[in-house]
Amino acid sequence: xxxxxxxxxxxxxxxxxxxxxxxxxxxxxxxxxxxxxxxxxxxxxxxxxxxxxxxxxxxxxxxxxxxxxxxxxxxxxxxxxxxxxxxxxxxxxxxxxxxxxxxxxxxxxxxxxxxxxxxxxxxxxxxxxxxxxxxxxxxxxxxxxxxxxxxxxxxxxxxxxxxxxxxxxxxxxxxxxxxxxxxxxxxxxxxxxxxxxxxxxxxxxxxxxxxxxxxxxxxxxxxxxxxxxxxxxxxxxxxxxxxxxxxxxxxxxxxxxxxxxxxxxxxxxxxxxxxxxxxxxxxxxxxxxxxxxxxxxxxxxxxxxxxxxxxxxxxxxxxxxxxxxxxxxxxxx
Amino acid sequence: xxxxxxxxxxxxxxxxxxxxxxxxxxxxxxxxxxxxxxxxxxxxxxxxxxxxxxxxxxxxxxxxxxxxxxxxxxxxxxxxxxxxxxxxxxxxxxxxxxxxxxxxxxxxxxxxxxxxxxxxxxxxxxxxxxxxxxxxxxxxxxxxxxxxxxxxxxxxxxxxxxxxxxxxxxxxxxxxxxxxxxxxxxxxxxxxxxxxxxxxxxxxxxxxxxxxxxxxxxxxxxxxxxxxxxxxxxxxxxxxxxxxxxxxxxxxxxxxxxxxxxxxxxxxxxxxxxxxxxxxxxxxxxxxxxxxxxxxxxxxxxxxxxxxxxxxxxxxxxxxxxxxxxxxxxxxx
Numbered sequence: 157x158x159x160x161x162x163x164x165x166x167x168x169x170x171x172x173x174x175x176x177x178x179x180x181x182x183x184x185x186x187x188x189x190x191x192x193x194x195x196x197x198x199x200x201x202x203x204x205x206x207x208x209x210x211x212x213x214x215x216x217x218x219x220x221x222x223x224x225x226x227x228x229x230x231x232x233x234x235x236x237x238x239x240x241x242x243x244x245x246x247x248x249x250x251x252x253x254x255x256x257x258x259x260x261x262x263x264x265x266x267x268x269x270x271x272x273x274x275x276x277x278x279x280x281x282x283x284x285x286x287x288x289x290x291x292x293x294x295x296x297x298x299x300x301x302x303x304x305x306x307x308x309x310x311x312x313x314x315x316x317x318x319x320x321x322x323x324x325x326x327x328x329x330x331x332x333x334x335x336x337x338x339x340x341x342x343x344x345x346x347x348x349x350x351x352x353x354x355x356x357x358x359x360x361x362x363x364x365x366x367x368x369x370x371x372x373x374x375x376x377x378x379x380x381x382x383x384x385x386x387x388x389x390x391x392x393x394x395x396x397x398x399x400x401x402x403x404x405x406x407x408x409x410x411x412x413x414x415x416x417x418x419x420x421x422x423x424x425x426x427x428x429x430x431x432x433x434x435x436x437x438x439x440x441x442x443x444x445x446x447x448x449x450x451x452x453x454x455x456x457x458x459x460x461x462x463x464x465x466x467x468x469x470x471x472x473x474x475x476x477x478x479x480x481x482x483x484x485x486x487x488x489x
Numbered sequence: 490x491x492x493x494x495x496x497x498x499x500x501x502x503x504x505x506x507x508x509x510x511x512x513x514x515x516x517x518x519x520x521x522x523x524x525x526x527x528x529x530x531x532x533x534x535x536x537x538x539x540x541x542x543x544x545x546x547x548x549x550x551x552x553x554x555x556x557x558x559x560x561x562x563x564x565x566x567x568x569x570x571x572x573x574x575x576x577x578x579x580x581x582x583x584x585x586x587x588x589x590x591x592x593x594x595x596x597x598x599x600x601x602x603x604x605x606x607x608x609x610x611x612x613x614x615x616x617x618x619x620x621x622x623x624x625x626x627x628x629x630x631x632x633x634x635x636x637x638x639x640x641x642x643x644x645x646x647x648x649x650x651x652x653x654x655x656x657x658x659x660x661x662x663x664x665x666x667x668x669x670x671x672x673x674x675x676x677x678x679x680x681x682x683x684x685x686x687x688x689x690x691x692x693x694x695x696x697x698x699x700x701x702x703x704x705x706x707x708x709x710x711x712x713x714x715x716x717x718x719x720x721x722x723x724x725x726x727x728x729x730x731x732x733x734x735x736x737x738x739x740x741x742x743x744x745x746x747x748x749x750x751x752x753x754x755x756x757x758x759x760x761x762x763x764x765x766x767x768x769x770x771x772x773x774x775x776x777x778x779x780x781x782x783x784x785x786x787x788x789x790x791x792x793x794x795x796x797x798x799x800x801x802x803x804x805x806x807x808x809x810x811x812x813x814x815x816x817x818x819x820x821x822x
Contacts, residue, residue, distance in 0.1 A: 417760060419753065
């Protein structure tokens with residue numbers, strides 16, 4: 157390749173499609189300790205949208221910020237130990253995955269332990285890890301335990317269903333379109349799929365749990381939806397928040413904390429990736445990549461766009477009802 | 490004594506003074522394993538008010554419920570091992586402390602390890618233990634750490650100030666009347682006393698902490714006040730809620746959980762007393778009773794009423810600005 161294409165923005169904007177540009181530039185040259193990666197696929201996550209809007213926990217360095225917080229590629233040229241041409245890698249840290257070619261410090265890359273379909277591998281970093289940390293990082297779950305989640309049809313939600321099933325943990329899954337999604341989520345391993353807006357949904361759902369209550373609630377919505385999760389939790393249970401799709405604060409009745417003894421925590425894998433021991437990170441991705449390779453952990457894809465149509469792709473990624481992730485394809489494998 | 494007097498209610502009421510009665514009845518006879526206690530002093534806590542209102546975590550058994558969740562007395566007659574006439578005891582569990590005489594299962598009593606002023610001892614069970622659990626049960630505090638609390642002039646708040654000082658932990662104390670209370674709370678050991686309603690109070694207070702932030706927030710208010718505490722907390726810090734004086738839910742911005750990584754928990758010592766190992770409970774009260782006996786842990790008293798004036802006392806206990814606890818005196822020592 158004699159030139160490189162990538163997505164860039166020079167100012168933040170609440171409509172990322174209005175500030176993003178598809179630009180061309182020189183092929184990057186890896187420095188000592190860096191690896192040149194030919195990117196294959198990258199997803200468009202809510203975090204990517206929020207990053208371009210300037211409302212994410214990580215802020216862009218302007219006036220020339222690349223976009224894209226995760227993705228999968230092949231090593232084109234390595235100037236670092238442990239990597240060689242043809243290795244399949246994912247970006248662990250840093251931005252710029254919406255590029256044909258990127259030069260990346262080796263520490264920001266992870267080589268996959270097994271060959272994984274590039275579209276699936278592109279989505280390995282954030283959602284599956286979020287789901288794994290949700291299930292392993294807060295409450296000690298035993299087979300037969302119940303957990304409850306909202307946004308169950310999201311990327312993370314679907315991973316939680318699949319990983320919980322592997323652990324023998326049962327899931328109550330709140331979605332906005334239960335009738336449309338029940339069959340699909342049940343096929344992934346969901347035990348109960350219930351409607352966010354059904355009347356008396358907390359009471360009617362609890363009646364189905366054999367007298368048990370969920371010990372963990374996974375919250376990606378906030379607002380009223382989070383209140384329902386807290387209401388369903390067992391005394392002493394935890395609600396862990398990793399997203400805020402409703403953009404509404406969580407209103408916590410004081411009695412839930414004082415008398416019911418529930419606990420509220422947050423989960424942000426970017427933070428975990430910064431502070432966790434390297435061997436814990438490697439072990440988590442090793443497990444997830446193997447599950448992906450054997451087809452036990454599958455993420456849904458709605459539409460694949462070429463990188464040149466990044467603005468249209470970003471617009472589509474913000475539409476309310478999709479049947480999976482919007483992904484960008486940079487190069488063929 | 491040939492008869493017994495006590496406070497009783499036959500229905501819950503939002504104005505406890507309207508449903509409470511000062512009644513007389515026979516002297517109780519202790520059963521095998523029980524102890525007859527001549528009550529000396531009992532405080533009127535928010536929990537007592539809420540219990541009579543029917544909005545507390547423990548519900549009264551009607552139509553004849555005694556009132557009073559804590560208090561101190563002397564053993565009059567023992568039919569249980571480990572207690573004998575003249576022992577100074579506090580009620581650990583159960584209701585009915587607003588009585589001249591009560592027959593109590595031995596397991597619900599604790600003998601004090603040292604002689605403690607009866608008025609102070611009467612308030613040992615709830616507030617000092619809440620303060621101790623707040624400081625020992627959630628965050629590992631080191632000398633030099635900062636914590637922040639609202640309702641700093643409350644019974645628990647004053648205990649937190651005194652116990653934190655013993656640990657070398659520094660306190661930011663929110664009150665509604667800072668100018669009036671600064672001298673008194675500073676004398677107890679408060680490092681900073683600031684006004685709940687002062688403009689820009691979070692920013693101006695943080696500027697005084699040498700670049701540090703509180704790692705623990707003690708919340709007894711809820712609403713806006715809790716929001717200020719969360720705002721002040723260090724990343725990864727905990728807000729522990731033990732009261733809800735404002736009667737307003739806690740609104741938690743999602744980013745505080747996800748990006749700042751703060752944690753919300755609840756503290757209810759009644760629950761702790763139910764589940765903690767007996768030796769932990771004994772160790773906690775031993776420590777607190779000794780601090781009380783040596784004068785290092787003092788609770789403020791506003792007014793002492795005789796039990797016969799229980800309705801007037803309860804009314805006074807609900808007034809907004811007091812300078813300490815309202816207590817009932819049943820018998821002289």
